[in-house]
Amino acid sequence: YGAPWEDKYDGLKVIRIPFPKKISDMRQVVNPIWQNNPLFFLTSTIHLIRAINKEKPDILHVHGKFLIPAVIISGLIKNKPVIVTVRDKQILCSIGKCFFDVNRKKACGFIEYLTKEIPWFYKNYSKNKSLLWASYIYLGSIWSRLSFKLIKFLAQKANTVVAISQSQKLYLEKNGFRNVKVIYNTASFYPHESKVQKDKTILFAGKLSKGKG
Numbered sequence: 001y002g003a004p005w006e007d008k009y010d011g012l013k014v015i016r017i018p019f020p021k022k023i024s025d026m027r028q029v030v031n032p033i034w035q036n037n038p039l040f041f042l043t044s045t046i047h048l049i050r051a052i053n054k055e056k057p058d059i060l061h062v063h064g065k066f067l068i069p070a071v072i073i074s075g076l077i078k079n080k081p082v083i084v085t086v087r088d089k090q091i092l093c094s095i096g097k098c099f100f101d102v103n104r105k106k107a108c109g110f111i112e113y114l115t116k117e118i119p120w121f122y123k124n125y126s127k128n129k130s131l132l133w134a135s136y137i138y139l140g141s142i143w144s145r146l147s148f149k150l151i152k153f154l155a156q157k158a159n160t161v162v163a164i165s166q167s168q169k170l171y172l173e174k175n176g177f178r179n180v181k182v183i184y185n186t187a188s189f190y191p192h193e194s195k196v197q198k199d200k201t202i203l204f205a206g207k208l209s210k211g212k213g
Helices: 038-055 065-078 110-125 131-155 166-174
Strands: 006-009 012-015 060-062 082-086 160-163 180-182
Touching: 038 065, 060 065, 065 082, 065 131, 110 131, 160 166, 166 180
Parallel strands: 060 082, 082 160, 160 180
Antiparallel strands: 006 012
16 A cells, blocks of 8 residues: 555564555555456565565465455465454355344345345435446445355365354354354453443444444
8 A cells, every 4th residue: 555565563574465455554445356356466475475485474364355365375375374364244245234123133135135224225325326336336245245155165175264253153153154263352351330420321333324323
């Protein structure tokens, strides 16, 4: 995104791969289409194989969904064990409205995705209500569905899949994943007595959106 090719972070060596999109604000995120496309899958694989040849790692561990194709393919080519960490359900359904039902564990099929998921997404996330924009949303959502099918297929080839909770593990296993291990986030929280007395207190962590509940 414009950062140095090589860096040091708390004594850890960081190597970055080339990327056409540059950003100036470290808190900014790029549109997923920059990474969710065959060209990025191919180029990231090439650059990762080059890094493996240079650094000779023992294990490949991928956290970003759009880097899963590069890491799995590189692991197969270079005969390296691969770990995939999954933190959400996007790899199972790119929109995920089907999982709003807490009793549901299996992702929706393609017909339900077309008739329920995409219209819900368009209604709640699109400010521009036009036929042209609706077409853009539908085409983008269909491509996202197909690409995540590929990403999921490749992720299932990993030696180990790491989930961040028992609930996440259950969702993954119900949707065809095997050899799933649970490693919780490492943050520790210590309860303390609040000295501030209020009638109502609301803590909201996350963005105000339907997808975040």
